[in-house]
Amino acid sequence: ETGVTQSPTHLIKTRGQQVTLRCSSQSGHNTVSWYQQALGQGPQFIFQYYREEENGRGNFPPRFSGLQFPNYSSELNVNALELDDSALYLCASSWSLEGARNTEAFFGQGTRLTVV
Amino acid sequence: GENVEQHPSTLSVQEGDSAVIKCTYSDSASNYFPWYKQELGKRPQLIIDIRSNVGEKKDQRIAVTLNKTAKHFSLHITETQPEDSAVYFCAASMGGGSYIPTFGRGTSLIVHP
Secondary structure (H helix, E strand, O other), rough: OOEEEOOOOOEEOOOOOOEEEEEOOOOOOOOEEEEEEEEOOOOOOEEEEOEEEEEEEEOOOEEEEEOOOOOOOEEEEEEOOOOOOOOOEEEEOOOOOOOOOOOOOOEEOOEEEEOO | OOEEEEEEEEEEEOOOOOEEEEEEEEOOOOOOOEEEEEEOOOOOOEEEEEEEOOEEEEOOOEEOOOOOOOOEEEEEEEOOOOOOOOEEEEEEOOOOOOOOEOOOOOOOEEEEO
């Protein structure tokens, strides 16, 4: 086990609703990245949080937003859910230092979101 | 941005055979290349990684090679076993302050007993 935990594990929402997914990073890690993995695809980068600030963003619309808390845990919020948002949402934690080499990222078990 | 191509999408081998999965990347600034194994319904798990200052790395039955000039890297699994069956993802990223890997689309490896 990696020590990265996500909640909930499964979720069903209706189109147009809002959802919040949560991630607790591994002890000692300060960086959390979120990914969307559609069925049969590789993980697609949504955004990364480092020291409570967004530190990079993939090609996702603004209705995907996030937060990182002082204990380095993180939330992913998705507004105005669409059917295509149905996917496995993964978070990954790592340790980063400005200008220094990062550690590898460890993934949580994911949240399976179904939008109906 | 970075683009990672991964081939093949499906690979079927007999137990004991070798398996090779190949990836190419587009951004010459990428310098860190991890490989993840994802079993059905489970999280991706890092199995091996390589940085751009080395050309090859081996860990028991798994090895990764990197050709920076050609911008491609490969995963080699020898003496495959049924428990190696999974989806394998390659990724490429730049090091430094951010670790934001770009993933390939995955290779479904099936090892027949």
